[in-house]
Amino acid sequence: MTSLPHPPDRRAGRRDDAPMAEVWLDAAAMTTREINGSLRALPSGRAVVTNPAGRHNLAVGLDAPLRVEIDGPAGHYPGGLGKRASVTVNGAAGFGVGENLMSGTVRVRGSAGQSAAASARGGTVVVEGGCASRAGISLKGATLVIGGDAGPLCGFLAQSGVILVGGDTGPHLGDSLYEAVVYVAGTIAGLGTDAVTEELNEHDVTYVKILADGYGFDHIRPEDVTKVVSARRLYHFDLHDNGAY
Amino acid sequence: MSHTFSPEVVAEIQERARLGRSEVRGWGARRAVPGFDDLLILTAGLSPAPLEGRREPCDTRTVLGTRHAEEPVVLDIPITIAGMSFGALSAGAKEALGLAATMTGTSTTTGDGGMTPEERDAAKTLVYQCLPSRYGFDPDHLRAADAVEIVLGQGASPGCGGVLLGQKITTHVAYMRDLPEGVDQRAASRHPDWSGPEGLRVKIEELREATSWRIPVYVKMGAARVASDVRHAVEAGADVVVVDGMQGGTGAAHNVFIEHTGIPTLAAVRLAADTLRALGVQDEVQLVVSGGVRGGADVAKALALGADAVSVGVGALIALGCNSASDDTGADVSLGYRALGTMPGSCTACHTGGCPVGIATQDDMLADRLDPDFGAERVANYLRSLAMETTMLARACGKASVHDLDPGDLVALTVEAAAMARVPLAGTTWIPGVTG
Numbered sequence: 001m002t003s004l005p006h007p008p009d010r011r012a013g014r015r016d017d018a019p020m021a022e023v024w025l026d027a028a029a030m031t032t033r034e035i036n037g038s039l040r041a042l043p044s045g046r047a048v049v050t051n052p053a054g055r056h057n058l059a060v061g062l063d064a065p066l067r068v069e070i071d072g073p074a075g076h077y078p079g080g081l082g083k084r085a086s087v088t089v090n091g092a093a094g095f096g097v098g099e100n101l102m103s104g105t106v107r108v109r110g111s112a113g114q115s116a117a118a119s120a121r122g123g124t125v126v127v128e129g130g131c132a133s134r135a136g137i138s139l140k141g142a143t144l145v146i147g148g149d150a151g152p153l154c155g156f157l158a159q160s161g162v163i164l165v166g167g168d169t170g171p172h173l174g175d176s177l178y179e180a181v182v183y184v185a186g187t188i189a190g191l192g193t194d195a196v197t198e199e200l201n202e203h204d205v206t207y208v209k210i211l212a213d214g215y216g217f218d219h220i221r222p223e224d225v226t227k228v229v230s231a232r233r234l235y236h237f238d239l240h241d242n243g244a245y
Numbered sequence: 246m247s248h249t250f251s252p253e254v255v256a257e258i259q260e261r262a263r264l265g266r267s268e269v270r271g272w273g274a275r276r277a278v279p280g281f282d283d284l285l286i287l288t289a290g291l292s293p294a295p296l297e298g299r300r301e302p303c304d305t306r307t308v309l310g311t312r313h314a315e316e317p318v319v320l321d322i323p324i325t326i327a328g329m330s331f332g333a334l335s336a337g338a339k340e341a342l343g344l345a346a347t348m349t350g351t352s353t354t355t356g357d358g359g360m361t362p363e364e365r366d367a368a369k370t371l372v373y374q375c376l377p378s379r380y381g382f383d384p385d386h387l388r389a390a391d392a393v394e395i396v397l398g399q400g401a402s403p404g405c406g407g408v409l410l411g412q413k414i415t416t417h418v419a420y421m422r423d424l425p426e427g428v429d430q431r432a433a434s435r436h437p438d439w440s441g442p443e444g445l446r447v448k449i450e451e452l453r454e455a456t457s458w459r460i461p462v463y464v465k466m467g468a469a470r471v472a473s474d475v476r477h478a479v480e481a482g483a484d485v486v487v488v489d490g491m492q493g494g495t496g497a498a499h500n501v502f503i504e505h506t507g508i509p510t511l512a513a514v515r516l517a518a519d520t521l522r523a524l525g526v527q528d529e530v531q532l533v534v535s536g537g538v539r540g541g542a543d544v545a546k547a548l549a550l551g552a553d554a555v556s557v558g559v560g561a562l563i564a565l566g567c568n569s570a571s572d573d574t575g576a577d578v579s580l581g582y583r584a585l586g587t588m589p590g591s592c593t594a595c596h597t598g599g600c601p602v603g604i605a606t607q608d609d610m611l612a613d614r615l616d617p618d619f620g621a622e623r624v625a626n627y628l629r630s631l632a633m634e635t636t637m638l639a640r641a642c643g644k645a646s647v648h649d650l651d652p653g654d655l656v657a658l659t660v661e662a663a664a665m666a667r668v669p670l671a672g673t674t675w676i677p678g679v680t681g
Contacts, residue, residue, distance in 0.1 A: 032450070032454060033454065033457075033458060036454045036457075037457065040457070056447050056450060056451075057447065057450050057451045057454045060451050060454045060455050061384055061388075061454055061455030061456070063384070063385075075447075076439075076444075076447045076451075077438075077447065077448075077451045080451055080455075081384040081387070081451065081455045082384075083384065083385075095438065095439065095444070096438040096439065096451075099438045099451070100379065100382055100384065100438075102383065102384060115437055115438045115439070118379075118437040118438035119379040119382065119437050119438065121382075121383075121423070134437070137437040137438075138378070138379060138433065138437040140379070140423040141423060157433060157437070159422075159423045159424060160423050178424060178425060178428070179425055235425065235427075235428045235429065236411060236428070236429045
């Protein structure tokens with residue numbers, strides 16, 4: 001029996017929070033170190049990073065109930081290694097979006113590069129567009145919600161947590177899964193090694209509905225998603241499985 | 246008797262037939278490869294003259310991470326403790342290593358599976374590993390560390406992640422690693438979030454940003470394609486490069502990797518040092534070498550070949566009590582070795598979790614056989630002896646600092662060692678590949 005998914009983390013940045021002080025940081029005039037240092041100095045409130053122009057490592061390592069808006073395309077690792085903060089990218093993002101996230105939210109209002117939410121242990125990573133390969137790789141308890149399509153090897157080695165894909169997925173979906181669960185609203189190009197589909201139950205439908213409604217993905221019909229889990233055939237070494245590992 | 250099918254090979258084939266899989270075991274390569282024993286130290290004579298062996302000062306202070314970090318790691322001795330995980334080792338063993346490091350003014354390293362509070366409390370200077378599997382990786386632990394080490398691979402199995410068999414994936418270890426209890430864990434070979442030299446550069450910057458550029462970033466690699474990997478690591482911004490030769494140990498890896506992949510530490514250290522020199526960063530990026538370092542002579546030779554420090558793993562475990570016939574209660578534990586099909590002095594069964602001396606185990610009953618305080622004292626004694634031997638040898642070469650040892654202080658006993666270490670064959674001026 002696959003464990004039930006955890007509810008999405010909403011500890012940071014609730015929509016009904018009272019308005020707070022705003023800080024504006026111009027990436028065109030600041031180094032990455034200056035921007036992140038300024039963000040880490042804020043105990044709470046809202047910060048807007050303007051002119052990001054694909055800058056890597058923005059808003060990484062935060063540990064406060066901040067709302068950070070990166071107003072344009074970000075480079076690699078936006079919101080990585082974060083706790084409690086709510087980071088939004090108003091554009092596309094590079095690889096490692098929300099990498100090793102512990103709690104809070106990282107939301108990309110565009111598409112993301114490879115390895116979105118890699119090894120994320122808590123919180124929620126939302127990508128409104130599509131994701132390149134290996135989205136949700138090595139996931140360790142976080143939730144990854146993708147509005148569009150996901151590339152090859154989505155959910156590769158995912159250990160725990162939930163991935164919801166609103167579009168189609170590429171080949172090798174859920175390859176070498178452990179206890180994570182993948183829901184796919186569109187078509188699946190192919191399952192990875194040791195990944196199998198499993199019948200939906202009412203908890204699955206309820207949880208997918210919470211995620212789809214919560215992040216505004218109206219195109220996802222919770223009762224029609226496909227659920228992918230591990231067959232657990234590769235949990236132990238066996239020579240007969242050579243080539244399957 | 247067949248040379249091709251020797252009794253050992255016959256036994257190995259029988260073992261494969263019985264297990265239905267290739268052998269997994271602990272420790273490093275058993276085969277004889279060119280090593281530090283194939284080098285000799287040219288001590289001083291008339292000119293230069295030696296320093297007084299046990300009297301005149303000989304500096305061992307070692308600073309790692311001077312390139313970009315605001316707080317480089319400062320050690321009293323050039324001998325550190327290598328990364329070994331909680332999971333592969335018991336909590337008591339990890340605590341003992343931390344205590345020993347603190348007692349001797351050096352650092353220890355976490356390993357896969359995260360940082361335990363006991364280890365953080367015990368170790369004054371703790372290096373936090375960032376491995377491909379990221380088991381238990383936590384930004385709070387990263388910020389609590391004194392350095393972070395991005396691990397590309399290890400000498401025992403370069404190109405392939407290690408394993409931790411199900412008997413060691415207990416409730417606690419499974420919880421720390423987010424894994425199902427009892428699963429045969431196969432660690433990843435590649436990092437999940439980046440690939441290639443440019444990816445490493447961005448990853449290093451991410452870790453620096455998350456730690457406010459305070460702590461050094463090490464990059465550790467299994468010694469295989471050393472020259473190019475060191476160059477890429479330096480270009481990616483590493484503060485310290487750690488090169489682990491094929492004699493480096495492991496808690497569990499496939500024997501085929503342990504014996505047949507990578508290059509000897511002897512060759513790796515010179516390749517790495519020469520690469521740093523060619524890049525002009527030998528005074529900026531420090532080199533740490535590991536893999537089969539046992540005594541002070543090994544340390545002195547590694548430093549002479551260009552290392553700034555060495556790391557010990559198996560040696561520290563042996564000092565802790567590994568392969569001892571008795572445990573810390575004084576009880577004879579020979580039967581425990583026999584149950585594993587081995588004996589004290591030649592046990593490499595770390596992978597079984599049945600360690601008779603409570604070091605490489607997650608069994609509480611076995612772990613109780615190790616007293617962390619007693620064990621720490623033994624490891625500290627071992628590290629002190631290495632430092633003492635190293636300084637004695639350095640003084641004998643006329644050096645007031647162990648870091649002043651250089652390749653000119655070495656000769657080789659074999660042509661192979663001369664070629665790998667690029668020092669003359671003893672009694673000649675011939676360096677194969679360099680002087681003809």
